[in-house]
Amino acid sequence: MxxxxxxxxxxxxxxxxxxxxxxxxxxxxxxxxxxxxxxxxxxxxxxxxxxxxxxxxxxxxxxxxxxxxxxxxxxxxxxxxxxxxxxxxxxxxxxxxxxxxxxxxxxxxxxxxxxxxxxxxxxxxxxxxxxxxxxxxxxxxxxxxxxxxxxxxxxxxxxxxxxxxxxxxVAELKDTNVTHVVGIDRGINFLTATYDSHGKSGFVSGKKIKSKRAHYKNLRKRLQKKGTASARRRLKKIGNRENRWMQDINHCIAKALVTNNPQGTMFVLEDLTGIRNATEKVRVRDRYVMVSWAHYDLEQKLTYKAQLHGQKVVKVDPAYTSQQCPKCGHTERANRNKRLHLFTCKNCHYRSNDDRVAAMNLYRKGINMLVPSDTVETEHDSVSQGAVNRP
Ligand SMILES: [Zn+2]
Structure with a gap:
């Protein structure tokens, strides 16, 4: 490769x-x-x-x-x-x-x-x-x-x-050589929340980013109001600076993930190609654009850095990542309280930070990818069609 x-x-x-x-x-x-x-x-x-x-x-x-x-x-x-x-x-x-x-x-x-x-x-x-x-x-x-x-x-x-x-x-990491799995949830409150094979969680706070973004946003608003040629030039400059700043942060996050995890690690990310999940996390329109761009940038940086380190990145379907209970599998929108950033399972009452739960679910989806496909299918059959198949 x-x-x-x-x-x-x-x-x-x-x-x-x-x-x-x-x-x-x-x-x-x-x-x-x-x-x-x-x-x-x-x-x-x-x-x-x-x-x-x-x-x-x-x-x-x-x-x-x-x-x-x-x-x-x-x-x-x-x-x-x-x-x-x-x-x-x-x-x-x-x-x-x-x-x-x-x-x-x-x-x-x-x-x-x-x-x-x-x-x-x-x-x-x-x-x-x-x-x-x-x-x-x-x-x-x-x-x-x-x-x-x-x-x-x-x-x-x-x-x-x-x-x-x-x-x-570089040699491509084969599924059979994967020794460690890390689920990574990308968000606003935490830039990344992770959960790995040792049951260890990690968080990179998004607080500073949030306030700096707000600062840039105000600056942009003021310049847009002005509307002069020099204001437009400054706007463009600020945009570039903001991009570079975000890229630097992503570079550091990706580097830390790659160096803090062993060779043979498979990182599991949400596939954000369908944007539904990204919009779910952010309300303000212009901020959403910035966030999805930043997420994509992180994904690319992590992907090539991982490949150079004998690791790899896979993307999984984001469906129900934030609603499903990682302990009992119960899936319900009300499991997650977005305002309090809290996940509480309505069935088994398991409680944790909502972004951590998303990372746990991504981790599990990654593990499922490594299980031979016939095993997964059997499991799937017994869950969704069990009632039909049983005499
Ligand atoms: Zn539960």
Whole structure:
């Protein structure tokens, strides 16, 4: 199974190297805008055509090395494609031209750049340079067994960062090798509530997140009221900052889950593709969007981190996860008191925190997945059709 991660490293160019990199980044950025203008006019998004129409110009006017000139076309067309999928550019509607404002450079492995221990070798407008970097985590990917992809060089406030996709071949965890199961309920009150094979529960509080989200929400409201161009710009900035902040939190949660559980762990999440469950948990409309996005982000981060650690993530049907009693199986909406965050079984009177109960149910659903299918079916038959089958 192939897993692609993005390694991020900071490179340390000397001041002369900085000048060279800046010139190359800027030429690439301007070249992207030039080609975007061409696509905007011609409405031609066939890579071969765009390449043929612009290649000579990119080489002479922007003095880009051959491979970079090819990459410009790819970068621009990828941006158009992204605008189309996100709905900004609908197939039949108007075309919005992407604006390349930030310094960036796409680098093809082996052609534009190579990476050795502590040395990043990169092509510039004036030939190859060797830039130092210090990053011990990168070393594990440089033993020749991993494939490095097209890297992105970006500069921010005078610092230079390299984002490198690394494709790693990992062994898939088979059901028969699962030794530990963790049910994970994602929510608002607790970002995650977990329940595992040792009967251990864990919670990550959502309190701080809640208040920070409220802060962002107020800020957004004020700016929306203002409605000026600068307010709109700030709105966008705030949105990006909020996303990055949430992504950081998810990264930490996923990392903790993966490192605190052994190899052979199967994490069980609710399948949130059908959104009913997410809406059940949140009332405010705009907050719901943020929450489901954050849940999806956590799921993705946990999935690839787990795969790298000999673990895996499975998703199960969320039906009745919060209404079913984990002790006696009695299912009733009234079992759960959402306001008090309390689960009380109407049948056996088992009581616990409602999110913990959801995690317990997810855990059990995960265990059921590991039981050979004929056993599960028999069990299912005896419950739902027992009365019919019995003479
Ligand atoms: Zn019960």
């Amino acid at each position: 192939l897993v692609t991660i993005t390694a991020k490293i900071r490179i340390r160019p000397t001041s002369e190297q900085q000048a060279l990199l800046d010139a190359t980044l800027d030429a690439y950025r301007q070249a992207c805008n030039h080609v975007a203008q061409y696509v905007q006019k011609s409405h031609d998004t066939v890579q071969k055509n765009v390449h043929q129409a612009n290649y000579a110009m990119l080489r002479s006017d922007y003095r880009l090395p051959s491979q970079m000139a090819c990459s410009v076309t790819k970068t621009v067309l990828a941006k158009y494609k992204a605008l189309k999928t996100t709905g900004v550019n609908k197939p039949t509607g108007k075309w919005t031209r992407p604006d390349f404002r930030k310094p960036q450079l796409d680098l093809c492995y082996n052609r534009d750049y190579t990476l050795r221990k502590n040395v990043f070798s990169v092509n510039t407008l004036q030939g190859r340079i060797k830039v130092a970097y210090f990053d011990t985590t990168m070393e594990q990917y440089l033993n020749g067994t991993h494939k490095l992809g097209t890297a992105k060089l970006v500069s921010k406030h005078g610092k230079y960062f390299l984002h490198i996709p690394v494709t790693i071949d």
